[in-house]
Amino acid sequence: MPANQTVKKINSLKGEVSIPPDKSISHRSAMCAALTGGIVEVNNFSQGADCISTLNIVKALGCDVEFLGDKHIKIDASNAFKKDVYNLDCGNSGTSMRLFSGIVASRESETTLFGDESLSKRPMKRIITPLELMGAKIKHNQFKAPLLIKGAELFPIDYKSPIASAQVKSCILLAGLNTYGETKVTEPYLSRNHTEKMLKYLDADIETCGTVSKIRKSQLTPRNLSVCGDISSAAFFMVAAAIVPGSDVILKNVGLNPTRTGIVDILLKMGADIEILNQRLECNEEIGDIHIRYSSLKSVTIEGEIIPRLIDELPVIAVLATQAEGTTIVKDASDLRNKEADRIKCLVAELKKIGADIEEKPDGFIINGKTKLKGDAEVECYHDHRLAMSLYVAGLVCDKPVLIKEFDWVNISFPEFLSLMNVLSV
Helix, strand or coil: CCCCEEECCCCCEEEEEECCECHHHHHHHHHHHHHHCCEEEEECCCCCHHHHHHHHHHHHCCCEEEECCCCEEEEECCCCCCCCEEEEECCCCHHHHHHHHHHHHCCCCEEEEECCCCHHHCCCHHHHHHHHHCCCEEEEECCEEEEEEECCCCCCCEEECCCCCHHHHHHHHHHHCCCCCEEEEECCCCCCCHHHHHHHHCCCEEEEECCEEEEECCCCCCCCEECCECHHHHHHHHHHHHHCCCCEEEEEEEECCCCCCHHHHHHHHCCCEEEEEEEEEECCEEEEEEEEECCCCECCEECHHHHHHCHHHHHHHHHHHHCCEEEEEECCCHHHHHCCCCHHHHHHHHHHHCCCEEEEECCEEEEEECCCCCCCEEECCCCCHHHHHHHHHHHCCCCCCEEECCHHHHHHCCCCHHHHHHHHEC
């Protein structure tokens, strides 16, 4: 039976914690290690179920994977990509399916990528279209998984993506890495750029300028990698500290890639007491410590080019907005409907159950604050880890307990979530 979780109001959050490894970078570290053809050690690799799915795919592709420590792995790719047929189980991970599609499409093998029930409902046309333009042969289930890809030598394209999506961009760039000529991707806004940064760090022939990325066929250099803390995971603690009175929290070793720090910008705009400490650069990625205290908050409008920089954080930002004075408006975020769940519809329904004044819109939502959340309800997470954690954060300021059904979906991305919350709870 899936585990439920009851969350109760707390007095405050205080102390320091190290945020678990960034999932986006963990995925890419394993994928890029597999593409080097050599031996790469990755320190601080995420133990979330999605990243383990990527690690299992790397093994299925012929790599030898050894755990040298709890989060320290060694990947030997000397025997990678030598079979003719692959069956790759992506589990619940959209990142795994979309990025590996680009990798296998440019190699002469026949690959089936499949996943669980949730992943099989998610849109894949966004990567099928550009890969087919490059010459890939893909069979699909009405543009959804499973995907059968007959890899071949591809053609470079100049692709103008209709959406700002790191997964779309990364899929094309990873296909272009093994394609003669120059493959170019242009986005309407700049999405997260971990793929570009890691490929550059490993000596790929890649250039980036604003929303344009260009890549040419190149061989990656095996170099050891280190993964920073995940700002998307840190977001739940940032919001909790901002809305629970008396809180004072330091989050250590958090990734501060500018394409991911929209949550920090919004917190500052809302009047949060937040400071970045000990900034530095590791493996081409910005890192620092985040110090955040409780403070009075004001409403904002969130729209346009900042949306790709905080798309995963919008569910917990909705919780933040319930505790801010005034009306917060979120728009241009229709891609929230294409996540593990329809995050707009589901979030609005569940926050209403605990007393939030929130209205669903086609591309976002409107929240009137500041609201005293009552709790005293059973809420659903819809098999969505971010909804589950966002509802937990809301429960910390509810007058009465909240029961979150099937809370163990949190293990998909953040198995350490409850233990870290317990460390900080006073």
